[in-house]
Each structure stands twice: as structure tokens, then as C-alpha cells.
Amino acid sequence: xxxxLSGEGLLFFLPFALFALYLVLxxxxxxxxxxxxxxxxxxxxxxxxxxxxxxxFTALTAxxxxxxxxxxxxxNGQLVPGRFR
Numbered sequence: 320x321x322x323x324l325s326g327e328g329l330l331f332f333l334p335f336a337l338f339a340l341y342l343v344l345x346x347x348x349x350x351x352x353x354x355x356x357x358x359x360x361x362x363x364x365x366x367x368x369x370x371x372x373x374x375x376f377t378a379l380t381a382x383x384x385x386x387x388x389x390x391x392x393x394x395n396g397q398l399v400p401g402r403f404r
Contacts, residue, residue: 327370330369332366333366334362334366335366338362386403388402388403389404
């Protein structure tokens with residue numbers, strides 16, 4: 320679950336990283352607040368759009384299990400891992 324959410328987190332911050340790269344290439348200081356003040360709202364909207372788009376894409380294209388999940392259990396003193404049956 321952490322891996323899935325960290326992927327969406329990285330997608331959220333992608334527009335910010337690209338804008339920082341733009342500021343560096345245009346020879347403006349990306350560490351000054353004035354460089355970010357006008358674009359912050361648009362960057363947040365773009366980041367949310369990227370993250371929500373990735374979540375929707377994953378939800379619509381993920382493989383669905385039609386079998387029932389059997390949780391981990393003990394059989395004859397041995398731990399049997401969870402599986403789909």
C-alpha cells in the first residue's frame with residue numbers, strides 16, 4: 320500500500336519538479352518565493368490531476384481476482400501462506 324501511495328505522491332510532485340527545472344533553465348532562482356507565488360495554484364491542480372489520473376488508470380486496468388482469498392493458516396504444524404483458491 321505504501322508503494323502505491325508513494326507512486327501517486329511522486330506524480331503529485333512531478334509538476335513542481337518540472338517547474339523548478341524550468342526556473343533553473345530560465346536562470347531564475349527556484350529558492351525564492353516570488354518565483355513560485357503565481358504558479359502554485361496551477362501546480363497543485365496539475366499535481367492532483369496527475370495523481371487522480373494515475374489512481375483511476377490503476378483502478379480501471381488492475382487485474383481482478385475472481386477466486387476467494389484463503390488467509391494464512393497452520394496445517395500440520397506448518398504455516399501455509401495466504402492464497403487465492
